[in-house]
Amino acid sequence: MQPLYKEEFRYQAVERTILDMIEKGLLSPGEKLPSLRQMKATTGFSLTTVNQAYLELENKGIIQARPRSGFFLRTVVRKAPKVTINKPVKPACRPVNRSSMIHSCMESVGDPRLIPLGLALPHESLLPVKRLSMVAAKVMRYQSARGMAYESVQGNKDLRSKIAFRSLDSGVLYNPEDLIITSGTLEAITLALRTVTRPDDTVLIAEPCYFAFLQILELLGLKAVSVRSCPENGIVLDDARQVLEKFKISACLLSPNFANPDASLMPTERKKELVRLMALKEVPIIEDDVYTELYFTESRPEPLKAYDQKGLVLLCSSFSKTLAPGYRVGWLEPGRFREEALKVKAGTNPHSATPNQMIVAEYLAQGNFDQHLKKLRRKVYCQVEAIQQKIGCVFPREICCSRPTGGMFLWLKLPQGVDAWELFLNAQAKGVAIIPGNVFSCHQGCLNGFIRIGCGHPLTPRIEKGFNILGELVNEMANAKKKAYKHLQASGLA
Known part of the structure; x- marks a missing residue:
């Protein structure tokens, strides 16, 4: 993807340069980033622009400043692999009957006591x-x-x-x-x-x-x-x-x-x-x-x-x-x-x-x-990037995540054996609201290995806490499935 708003928001071109370096493995976790002056020379942008980009990346939890040492890549930063397309299935025509499951999800997402990780709305601050x-x-x-x-x-x-x-x-x-x-x-x-x-x-x-x-x-x-x-x-x-x-x-x-x-x-x-x-x-x-x-x-x-x-x-x-x-x-x-x-x-x-x-x-x-839309796009883009990085930090390596070029959603494929509806119920019990993939299919039992994450809310401490809880749950469920499978293998039943 090309840098966002090449003219209006130059610091984002610097951000993208650093993110591309991370993606290509040119920067390793814990490694020091180029200094502000080095990045200025590399990109041709001003020190102010480069500094703003570094501060944005720090706010997103991707890099961290160390006194008198400069900026370093955090030790656990990665984006999850892309979601690939499902295998073809025989097309079938059928009546739709999903209201009960959808109603449960809507009640959960609308509950103010829960941390909203599945919401499809821009935050009022945007x-x-x-x-x-x-x-x-x-x-x-x-x-x-x-x-x-x-x-x-x-x-x-x-x-x-x-x-x-x-x-x-x-x-x-x-x-x-x-x-x-x-x-x-x-x-x-x-x-x-x-x-x-x-x-x-x-x-x-x-x-x-x-x-x-x-x-x-x-x-x-x-x-x-x-x-x-x-x-x-x-x-x-x-x-x-x-x-x-x-x-x-x-x-x-x-x-x-x-x-x-x-x-x-x-x-x-x-x-x-x-x-x-x-x-x-x-x-x-x-x-x-x-x-x-x-x-x-x-x-x-x-x-x-x-x-x-x-x-x-x-x-x-x-x-x-x-x-x-x-x-x-x-x-x-x-x-x-x-x-x-x-x-x-x-x-x-x-x-x-x-x-x-x-x-x-x-x-x-x-x-x-139009001026509002420019700001909105920039903010939503930053939120999507930050949430992708957060997912890369706290979810298992087997997780797959979409790489959108617009909108306000991330589509996550869960590790093998982790059921989205079960995760939805477990997350709800821990105070977190997500949307399981099951409700996005007219077929019973389909998309139960996926969840939707909304990126309309900034990555506040409360939202971060929600991702930490969700990542923990996914790790626990994935490990439990692996142990169960190993037990079956040992018993000769797998």
Whole structure:
């Protein structure tokens, strides 16, 4: 991956240089780093920039300063190996039934007594709380009567215009008259599914798939057939072709850019081929685009919508991961299905909250959002890096971890024999909340060797404590499995 924000944040280029040296084995644990002046000469950056990079790495626990000696690589620093793709399985179409397991996880993650290591939200310190509060006060002071009235079914016109204007950066030009404002991304996805499917239809999804999507499919009486996905390249197109040949697919529900839970990113050519493939069969694609703004590279990845020539892609997104989760302001660009989508919206939730739409529209009008996004991306990137390093320090060497280029998740493959659901229960008993891989599959017993880690929270002492506890548990469970296996071997039963 190239250095982040080469122009705006030069110290991160220095950070990346050091991290690359660690990855390549050029720096060993306990070894002294090049001095500030040496690194200045190597990189061409100022002493101030180099010093800032070293301090950032120290804050992340990767290096440590020793009085009068300089900076040294900590003795236990490594990143876990990458997650590889699962072996192919025979595709199967089945009803979705995961609500009970998902409900248990949601209760755990929402419990304030537990340390939240699986949360899918940016911490409030990453959000423009003060600025939004000022905007909200202004809107309510000068437009209070309008804020109490119902908004149109399609949503606030000013907000739709602002979203359409911002779409220029994504490779797609929206017409404000085509956009439908929703109460968050999940309502947009539900609306899209209601528009293009009927109960008992079959929907193609990724494996792993965000558990809330599985809940929606279950509630709408839809069947699911999954195709493999990997963190580096997204879904496997050969699997998708097989599914299209074998089953009557009514829609696809996919997250091509930094998907929840594995933060996978589909390469451009794969996106184009996927859109072409579905267009041949006239299969609508419901695209979850909520994490796209959280890219760590120099340019924003384009959505599937950018390659849609038939109006078959229904794009769903929101400001929940970048601005204000609680405002629940999202949108749907329904492609050729606009009229039907408006009918469904009018019959289910005809008026999304008026004040929230007004506040977000005014905030966007003030022109601060892009500056906020730059800061947010930088902070989330640093948190992902820090958490990867922490995992490398406290988890067994057999752990495998994704290397995302955006989003706010890490997808971990546990050591052989360690069950994710059992780990979830053990961690909960120790005061830590995680999300086990089981809930991201429509297949019973699948992904039980994986967990999702959220990186929306800074690596505070409390979060560090949570990782220490979790690492200890994984080590204990892995060692117990090894001992049990050795015992079976000694008994001649293995």
